[in-house]
Amino acid sequence: MITREQIQELAQFEDQGNSALSFYFQPAAPRNKAHKEEAILTKDLAREALRKLESKGSEGNNKAKNESARADLDRIVRLSHDLRGNGAHAKAIFACSAQGFWREYVLPAQLSATQLLVDRHFHLKPLAHLLGAFPGLGVVLVDRHRARLFDLRLGELTEREGFFHPLSRRGRGDGFAGYDGGHAQRRVADEARQHFKFVADFIKDALEKGMFEHWILGCQETHWSQFAPQLHPEAAQKLLGRFSAEVARVSRDEIRTQAERIFADWQQRRSAETVRETLSQARSNGRGVTGLRRVLRSLEMGEIQILLIGDNYVAQAVECTGCGHLDAHLVSLCPVCGRETREVVDVAEAILPWVIRHNIELFYVKDDPEFDNVGNIAALLRFRSALNNSDKVQPINEGRANSSLGRQPGLVGRYRGAASG
Ligand SMILES: [Zn+2]
Structure with missing residues (x-):
């Protein structure tokens, strides 16, 4: 992989x-x-x-x-x-x-x-x-005294070592039934609770350390009711879904299939939500931009958090042979540095290196008429800088914009050059 x-x-x-x-x-x-x-x-x-x-x-x-x-x-x-x-x-x-x-x-x-x-x-x-928006994905299987952690990435399921946690089962099943039965039962219940807590702590740690960004749970319904109360709120929030599984018996294929299905559903919901959010933000001159020209500009300004591209989107652009600037206008000289440009046949492909380098989340949007109407390319921004706002009616929060400028001196410098030249 x-x-x-x-x-x-x-x-x-x-x-x-x-x-x-x-x-x-x-x-x-x-x-x-x-x-x-x-x-x-x-x-x-x-x-x-x-x-x-x-x-x-x-x-x-x-x-x-x-x-x-x-x-x-x-x-x-x-x-x-x-x-x-x-x-x-x-x-x-x-x-x-x-x-x-x-x-x-x-x-x-x-x-x-x-x-x-x-x-x-x-x-x-x-x-x-x-x-896609493939985050690090953890798959946790849990029952009353076992837990297994897997990593799902690019269709490959890998079991993480060292997580298997068979709790010491001192006295499990022993004791004189009838005589010590009630006591043993309470102890087993308590041990199970501690085990679930241990697993919940582990998941919280793993999320904090960035071992994975989201996770999926496989367990039996009866265990879920005991495990759920132990989950930390952040961990509960990062849980994409769960499926029914028996820790000892479930096959790797089944784990992978179930986890991929849950992930795909979640990703589709998230993509749809992001499209709506971006378009609404773009309409209110907030943290959203639509259309190739604005998206390219935001990309170079380092503003983009999530990029949305129509699945069949194809558009031309030019790329500067000197500074690499991408421009939606098919100009022969770079507006930033003045050097020659060359044609880019598929701009959606040309921006991918940039997207990958800057770790921008990317969704390919399928069959969405509203998205189609705004030009099949859009982005949700993490912030909006002041210069990018110059062609907008409504300027946004100056203080925030200034602090973002401080972080991107090089890029802003380029755009200042472009504005004067
Ligand atoms: Zn240039």
Whole structure:
């Protein structure tokens, strides 16, 4: 699986010769000949990519660069014969032999398609899709004397070591029934309560230490009524949902399936809520912006907390070859530094490195007419700086805006330059 640091590395990669190659392999459903078909598909994609490259430019300068992509394409086609079509995992390869770059990652088999692209940057949308607003997710299984903690990330369920907590069961089941029965029962109940408290404390700690941001609970209904009162309020708030499970018997597949379902439901609700919140904030000139121009500006100002992009959103923009400034107006010279710009075919893709670097939460919004009306791109801001507000009727809280300026001197400086130039 891929780590955040590895995604950052990909986000930062750039090849001036446009030979950064991204290959996403989504296995076909298991059936006869699927494997063979996958290899043929990859070959076709490679041929298509090469054709595009060659049509882009046959000047001597580009020829050498094509060689890099050609070498990578050959290697991927060879490799595709070994990719097993068992449906278990998807794969991503990022390559640029011109810079000696080759990375392979196993991904959950949830990609929309097998794809092969060659460009200046790596194609990161499928990764962003998978990560989505993927927080660190903990899955806790608990009963009266056991608890297990799992980590769910990118479809991979990992059991955390050291959390398994079999409480000392001194005297469990012993004692003379009838004679010591009542006492033993009380002691068992007390031990269970202490155990639930221990687990609740552990979850609170884990959340505070950032081991995970949200969690899901698997337990039996009867245990929930005893466990719930022990939960700390913050932990209760971070609980996304629960499913019925027996600690000792539930399979890993079932844990994963249940947790993913609960997470997907939650994420969908949250996405819908964020869209409503953002649009309402944007209407009141508050912490929301809509439309590409304003979103790009807020992005560069470091204001964005959550970015919302229509799932099929495609828009053009230009990118400065000097400072990297993105502009929704297709100007040939950068309004910030004056250098030449180049065309960006898919701005939703071009902003992903920025989004990933700055740890901005991202939602892809599907089938939302209201969102469609505002241009299919919007953002919820953590603050709104004064300069970004200059074209608004209603200025907001000056004090807050000033403090945010203090944090972003470089960016604000750039925009001052832009305003005067
Ligand atoms: Zn520039």
